[in-house]
Amino acid sequence: MNDHVTASAAPDTKGPGFRHELFPYQGETAFLDGAVSFIKDAVAGSETVLVAVGATKQEVLRQELAGTDAAKSVTYLDAAELGRRPGRLISAWADRITDSTAKGQPVRGISESQWTGRTPGERAELQYYEWLLNRAFTAAPAWWLLCPYDTTSVEADVLQTARSNHPLLRAAQSGPNTDYQDGPYPFPDLGAPCDPPYQELVFHAGDLAQVRDKVTGCATAHHLEPGRLLDLLAAVTEAAANSIRHGGGTGTLRTWTEQDELICEVRDTGHFQEPLAGHLRPRHDQNGGRGLWLIHQLCDLVQIRTTQDGTTVRMITALS
Amino acid sequence: MRSICSAIVVCSYPREAFSVSALEQVAGVHPHHAGRRMKVPDFRMFCVGKDCWSVSGVVDFDGAAAFGTAVRELLASASTLRLHCHDLLLMDAAAMQTLTDAVLSIEGRKVLIEGANPTVRRNWSLAGYQVPQIPVELVP
Numbered sequence: 001m002n003d004h005v006t007a008s009a010a011p012d013t014k015g016p017g018f019r020h021e022l023f024p025y026q027g028e029t030a031f032l033d034g035a036v037s038f039i040k041d042a043v044a045g046s047e048t049v050l051v052a053v054g055a056t057k058q059e060v061l062r063q064e065l066a067g068t069d070a071a072k073s074v075t076y077l078d079a080a081e082l083g084r085r086p087g088r089l090i091s092a093w094a095d096r097i098t099d100s101t102a103k104g105q106p107v108r109g110i111s112e113s114q115w116t117g118r119t120p121g122e123r124a125e126l127q128y129y130e131w132l133l134n135r136a137f138t139a140a141p142a143w144w145l146l147c148p149y150d151t152t153s154v155e156a157d158v159l160q161t162a163r164s165n166h167p168l169l170r171a172a173q174s175g176p177n178t179d180y181q182d183g184p185y186p187f188p189d190l191g192a193p194c195d196p197p198y199q200e201l202v203f204h205a206g207d208l209a210q211v212r213d214k215v216t217g218c219a220t221a222h223h224l225e226p227g228r229l230l231d232l233l234a235a236v237t238e239a240a241a242n243s244i245r246h247g248g249g250t251g252t253l254r255t256w257t258e259q260d261e262l263i264c265e266v267r268d269t270g271h272f273q274e275p276l277a278g279h280l281r282p283r284h285d286q287n288g289g290r291g292l293w294l295i296h297q298l299c300d301l302v303q304i305r306t307t308q309d310g311t312t313v314r315m316i317t318a319l320s
Numbered sequence: 321m322r323s324i325c326s327a328i329v330v331c332s333y334p335r336e337a338f339s340v341s342a343l344e345q346v347a348g349v350h351p352h353h354a355g356r357r358m359k360v361p362d363f364r365m366f367c368v369g370k371d372c373w374s375v376s377g378v379v380d381f382d383g384a385a386a387f388g389t390a391v392r393e394l395l396a397s398a399s400t401l402r403l404h405c406h407d408l409l410l411m412d413a414a415a416m417q418t419l420t421d422a423v424l425s426i427e428g429r430k431v432l433i434e435g436a437n438p439t440v441r442r443n444w445s446l447a448g449y450q451v452p453q454i455p456v457e458l459v460p
Contacts, residue, residue: 206382237380
């Protein structure tokens with residue numbers, strides 16, 4: 001595969017809307033060629049430039065851009081922190097795009113997700129949020145996100161999923177990505193709670209205190225720090241309240257631990273169709289719609305599966 | 321009862337004369353409890369000074385309606401209502417919405433939330449309410 005990209009190969013940046021482009025490359029030199037030309041084009045067009053890559057890549061980019069006009073124009077973001085909680089990714093980008101477009105500046109971003117050291121659950125959610133970006137920014141003003149993938153180190157299945165999640169492909173001939181799958185998203189199965197047996201509580205209206213008692217019992221048995229316990233209780237309360245309000249008036253809480261993580265799962269018979277629910281920062285005057293948002297902000301990882309058969313919300317908190 | 325005098329008042333409620341829900345509501349507005357233990361209310365709210373009420377426990381979807389009713393009643397006669405929240409553990413999205421609806425329902429009213437813990441403060445901000453349009457202020 002020819003991953004070398006030059007400025008001349010870049011598509012027109014002035015088109016409206018969101019451009020979400022996969023950039024497969026081989027090795028550091030190819031990365032620099034593609035990233036630097038992308039950044040220099042953006043700076044020449046007075047666009048805001050945001051770069052979320054690992055620390056090593058960040059350093060080589062800084063060195064490569066040193067002494068150029070672009071050097072002071074790039075805002076570097078902590079890719080590890082951004083990707084640690086995938087449920088917060090969309091709002092993190094949205095906040096920055098809003099700030100920039102308020103000044104009349106289009107935005108270009110480079111986002112290289114960190115795939116190593118992630119749990120299978122984190123990896124699956126990160127892949128889903130890459131796909132969800134396409135839905136989140138359909139109405140965005142000029143905003144172009146380049147997602148580099150090092151084909152020499154990224155696992156084949158990760159790259160294959162990336163090909164399905166990006167509408168555009170940056171290669172020798174940049175343009176539409178024929179592998180792109182425009183939904184519905186093929187969620188991986190969550191799997192069953194692991195051994196030892198999980199604890200379960202069926203709840204109804206008036207039972208939220210019992211729900212919290214159950215979570216507290218499980219969390220304290222595993223020495224979860226009090227501040228984090230409060231965050232978890234707030235999240236589980238929101239999920240359970242959603243079940244009571246929107247999920248048929250009742251729900252089921254399950255709690256268990258798995259590989260140093262405390263998992264709280266709330267299931268009900270409700271169903272929602274808006275994939276962006278809970279991913280965009282609420283306005284002060286909006287009525288409702290804050291529960292899922294708070295859950296994403298309070299938990300380390302959130303996995304949501306909603307079908308006609310019901311909705312499952314898994315809230316995962318690291319125990320160490 | 322407002323704590324404007326140095327007195328101890330015991331309010332007696334025979335169990336056989338009241339429903340469980342009525343007793344729970346009554347417990348919610350008394351800071352202390354004597355006698356045989358009953359279910360602890362999720363949140364308690366009682367007066368600790370002029371236009372200043374203590375809120376403790378958890379105000380969630382289950383208790384949001386009662387909380388909203390209480391706040392509206394208090395705001396009917398107070399331009400600024402102070403909620404002493406040092407012992408408030410959590411306030412969920414439903415309760416936050418109820419509070420903002422209540423304070424916005426009467427023009428010119430304001431609520432001060434005092435001593436809220438970091439989780440309550442952060443969730444208030446995350447929920448989008450920490451803006452000038454919402455006359456609720458979180459203070460130390």
